[in-house]
Amino acid sequence: MRKMSKILSLCLMCLSFVCAGSVFAGDTIVIKGSTTVLPVAQVASEAYMKMHPGVNISLSGGGSGNGVKALIDGSTNIATASRFIKPDEVKLAQEKGVYPIPHRIAIDAIVPIVHTENPVTELTTEQLSLIYQGKIENWKEVGGQDLKIIVVSRDTSSGTYEVWEEKILHKAKVTPKAQLQASNGAVFQAVSKNRYAVGYIGLGYLNKSVRGLKVDGIEATAATALSSEYPVARPLFMFTNGWPTGTVSDFINFVVSKEGQDLVKKEGYVPLF
Amino acid sequence: MSRKVKEIIIKNIFLLFALISIVILGLIILFLFMEGVPIFTVVSVKDFLFGTEWCPTYDPPEFGIWSLIVGSFVVTIFASIIAVPLGVLSAIYIAEIAPPLIKEIFKPVVELLAGLPSVVLGFFGMAVLAPWMQETFDLPTGLNIVNASFLLALMAVPTISSISEDALYSVPQEFKEASYALGATRVETIVRVIVPSALSGISTAVILGMARAIGETMVVLMVAGGATAIPESIFDSVRPMPASIAAEMGEAPFRSYHYHALFATGIVLFFLTLGFNLIADYVSHKFKEVGSATL
Numbered sequence: 001m002r003k004m005s006k007i008l009s010l011c012l013m014c015l016s017f018v019c020a021g022s023v024f025a026g027d028t029i030v031i032k033g034s035t036t037v038l039p040v041a042q043v044a045s046e047a048y049m050k051m052h053p054g055v056n057i058s059l060s061g062g063g064s065g066n067g068v069k070a071l072i073d074g075s076t077n078i079a080t081a082s083r084f085i086k087p088d089e090v091k092l093a094q095e096k097g098v099y100p101i102p103h104r105i106a107i108d109a110i111v112p113i114v115h116t117e118n119p120v121t122e123l124t125t126e127q128l129s130l131i132y133q134g135k136i137e138n139w140k141e142v143g144g145q146d147l148k149i150i151v152v153s154r155d156t157s158s159g160t161y162e163v164w165e166e167k168i169l170h171k172a173k174v175t176p177k178a179q180l181q182a183s184n185g186a187v188f189q190a191v192s193k194n195r196y197a198v199g200y201i202g203l204g205y206l207n208k209s210v211r212g213l214k215v216d217g218i219e220a221t222a223a224t225a226l227s228s229e230y231p232v233a234r235p236l237f238m239f240t241n242g243w244p245t246g247t248v249s250d251f252i253n254f255v256v257s258k259e260g261q262d263l264v265k266k267e268g269y270v271p272l273f
Numbered sequence: 274m275s276r277k278v279k280e281i282i283i284k285n286i287f288l289l290f291a292l293i294s295i296v297i298l299g300l301i302i303l304f305l306f307m308e309g310v311p312i313f314t315v316v317s318v319k320d321f322l323f324g325t326e327w328c329p330t331y332d333p334p335e336f337g338i339w340s341l342i343v344g345s346f347v348v349t350i351f352a353s354i355i356a357v358p359l360g361v362l363s364a365i366y367i368a369e370i371a372p373p374l375i376k377e378i379f380k381p382v383v384e385l386l387a388g389l390p391s392v393v394l395g396f397f398g399m400a401v402l403a404p405w406m407q408e409t410f411d412l413p414t415g416l417n418i419v420n421a422s423f424l425l426a427l428m429a430v431p432t433i434s435s436i437s438e439d440a441l442y443s444v445p446q447e448f449k450e451a452s453y454a455l456g457a458t459r460v461e462t463i464v465r466v467i468v469p470s471a472l473s474g475i476s477t478a479v480i481l482g483m484a485r486a487i488g489e490t491m492v493v494l495m496v497a498g499g500a501t502a503i504p505e506s507i508f509d510s511v512r513p514m515p516a517s518i519a520a521e522m523g524e525a526p527f528r529s530y531h532y533h534a535l536f537a538t539g540i541v542l543f544f545l546t547l548g549f550n551l552i553a554d555y556v557s558h559k560f561k562e563v564g565s566a567t568l
Contacts, residue, residue: 092527176502177502180512186495194414196414197414
């Protein structure tokens with residue numbers, strides 16, 4: 001009798017697994033890509049999973065390029081990117097029969113930052129460009145103390161760098177003396193502990209331990225970024241292969257909904273509305 | 274099943290396992306070359322190795338890794354300058370001088386240092402050592418060659434120490450006894466007899482320690498600063514090869530020239546560590562102290 005019930009329960013268990021498999025099939029969403037989008041994707045997926053207990057979202061960073069790469073080889077459902085997809089990537093995707101569709105989910109403003117003891121409060125895009133090219137090497141040239149400027153930049157292939165290159169440097173080369181940090185957090189860390197340093201991070205990473213500079217007299221805030229007044233802002237994307245369906249579409253709808261955009265705001269990015 | 278057959282089966286199973294690691298290594302090397310070699314269609318080997326401009330995302334891109342190679346060598350050499358005395362002297366202390374109780378404590382502690390995750394060391398360098406160094410010496414940046422070298426030295430010490438220690442232990446007891454019998458003091462015995470006879474082993478230890486330092490990624494990524502300029506002082510930032518690969522691979526478009534260039538950098542790094550290992554192997558065989566005469 002005991003054996004019987006054991007077998008029965010085992011059968012039931014198997015059955016429930018099978019059922020679960022059919023009911024929740026495809027309810028695992030894999031998200032990969034930009035570290036800039038990561039905090040948003042993180043809170044959004046936590047909130048979404050709380051609302052839909054059967055859904056499982058697996059999340060990883062690694063950079064916009066990695067996300068798109070993963071979308072192309074089919075190892076992710078959603079690729080997050082802090083830049084638009086590159087022509088090379090589109091070509092590669094089409095060769096593999098993948099059709100990346102962009103979904104704008106937030107706007108990110110990139111803020112130049114300095115140490116809190118640095119008296120400089122604003123720079124023009126021109127000054128920032130010259131500093132990053134290594135043509136202005138001392139803070140006194142831009143109204144600061146007589147200190148050498150330590151330029152902190154991101155790795156040249158990060159999405160954040162690409163925006164900086166486009167909006168500030170206008171394709172000029174960064175001085176080879178610039179320090180390289182591999183993430184927003186690392187740039188923040190390096191600048192917050194160094195009176196000589198200037199760096200740039202996403203608005204979402206800005207807090208009181210560093211000073212965000214005004215650019216061309218405009219402070220980076222949600223309002224100025226959304227109105228395109230602030231010069232160093234960019235949209236953030238989630239890419240899917242073809243128009244999303246089922247859970248993936250539901251998730252993206254959630255991110256761009258009022259609730260999702262509140263989360264975007266909470267993370268320090270600029271919501272779409 | 275006869276014992277003989279069993280024996281053969283077991284033998285082959287072991288052979289298989291040994292082969293797996295060789296095959297995997299072979300495949301990794303093959304992959305490394307397949308992904309790295311295409312860069313040489315746009316840049317010559319000489320320009321790649323000795324070009325000083327590393328601007329892989331510009332138009333037109335430039336792939337010269339000389340400053341990265343210099344960065345790697347500079348931090349490795351400084352790390353060795355710190356790690357070799359530390360490692361060798363601690364090995365001598367543990368192997369020859371320390372009383373058994375202290376030896377019991379020291380040996381595992383030094384080996385524990387080897388188990389310390391490099392990212393933890395990197396954090397320490399970034400959050401503690403760099404600000405301290407900057408304040409104390411009034412430097413523009415604490416993320417520099419000295420900082421990275423110091424942390425790399427900490428990682429190389431256990432390798433150098435434990436291999437040197439083995440070398441010291443393998444010096445025949447008779448050498449020591451003969452030295453004492455001739456009236457030599459303990460210090461004289463260590464300096465003139467034991468260390469010279471263990472020299473090949475110690476050299477191997479040093480070279481393997483350096484190989485460890487040159488291939489280390491996380492620490493140099495976090496604390497070396499990452500500037501691609503050729504350093505002018507030991508307080509400048511550099512970007513060693515592994516740091517460049519780790520930082521840029523994430524966002525280099527798949528199969529782009531930048532991607533291939535990073536793999537080619539990996540090939541250079543592979544040849545360097547291979548070189549270090551071959552030298553270590555050569556030294557340990559060539560200058561091995563063999564045999565001892567006893568009555």
